[in-house]
Amino acid sequence: MALPWALAVLSLLPLLDAQNPACANLTVAPITNATLDRISGKWFFIASAQRNPVYNQSVRTIHANFFYFTPNHTEDQILLREYMTVGDKCIYNSSDLWVQRVNGTISKHEWGREHFAHLLFFKDPRTFFLAAYLDDEKNRGLSFYTDKPVATQEQLEEFHEALACLGMHKSEAVYTDWKKDRCEPQDSQDEKGKKTENEES
Ligand SMILES: *[C@@H]1O[C@H](CO)[C@@H](O)[C@H](O)[C@H]1NC(C)=O
Ligand SMILES: *[C@@H]1O[C@H](CO)[C@@H](O)[C@H](O)[C@H]1NC(C)=O
Ligand SMILES: *[C@@H]1O[C@H](CO)[C@@H](O)[C@H](O)[C@H]1NC(C)=O
């Protein structure tokens, strides 16, 4: 999910740019069943700014990326099915994410350890953010997701405002380009396949 999986979790924080009162709305909050419902479904990775060198390089290789979240409320897990375009190739992968409700984080096992991201909401209910290393200015990162392949002007402004709240600059951001997506045709087939399966069962 184009990533920002930090290695460490911090305590709940209001980090925020005191100059802008709107930043008060961009806070880490515990994850509830309602939160899980809100992030359930299909999402598109729009943009990211990452200061951690590994994440910074890695987001720059992704041309397009969309994914499905299927939360399991009783297990505190989210099934992630993701379609990532790197160069002119579509890479499909699925994995389980873990939810730490009280900490407002989601984690992923990768490269032999658990990586964490804070789930943040700001303005538009059709967007969300994942933040990495919120307490570490030198490694901080923010990724932005919407429910449509192309973000509206207002949504891009929301992302830029969120960056400013975290003390980051919009020049640090990279953007996906939906015109480069090579996965949507494959996804349509997969979804059709599922429908047929369901009809047969
Ligand atoms: C929640 O965060 C605290 C403080 O960073 C940490 O000690 C604890 O292990 C975290 N809990 C979970 C379930 O990840
Ligand atoms: C913060 O969020 C609340 C509830 O969504 C909203 O009513 C309020 O206008 C927001 N504040 C700012 C400064 O955007
Ligand atoms: C991220 O990568 C770009 C391109 O390699 C580089 O110009 C930029 O300085 C990097 N940013 C950070 C914070 O390392």
Ligand SMILES: *[C@@H]1O[C@H](CO)[C@@H](O)[C@H](O)[C@H]1NC(C)=O
């Ligand atoms: C959640 O996971 C449990 C254990 O794997 C499973 O029994 C249950 O059916 C799942 N719930 C949903 C809604 O998928």
Ligand SMILES: *[C@@H]1O[C@H](CO)[C@@H](O)[C@H](O)[C@H]1NC(C)=O
């Ligand atoms: C969340 O949803 C699950 C499944 O519907 C339910 O078992 C659980 O009690 C709910 N948790 C809360 C805090 O409402």
Ligand SMILES: *[C@@H]1O[C@H](CO)[C@@H](O)[C@H](O)[C@H]1NC(C)=O
């Ligand atoms: C799929 O994800 C798993 C777990 O994150 C990883 O080990 C594997 O390399 C991934 N496969 C591809 C094709 O990226």
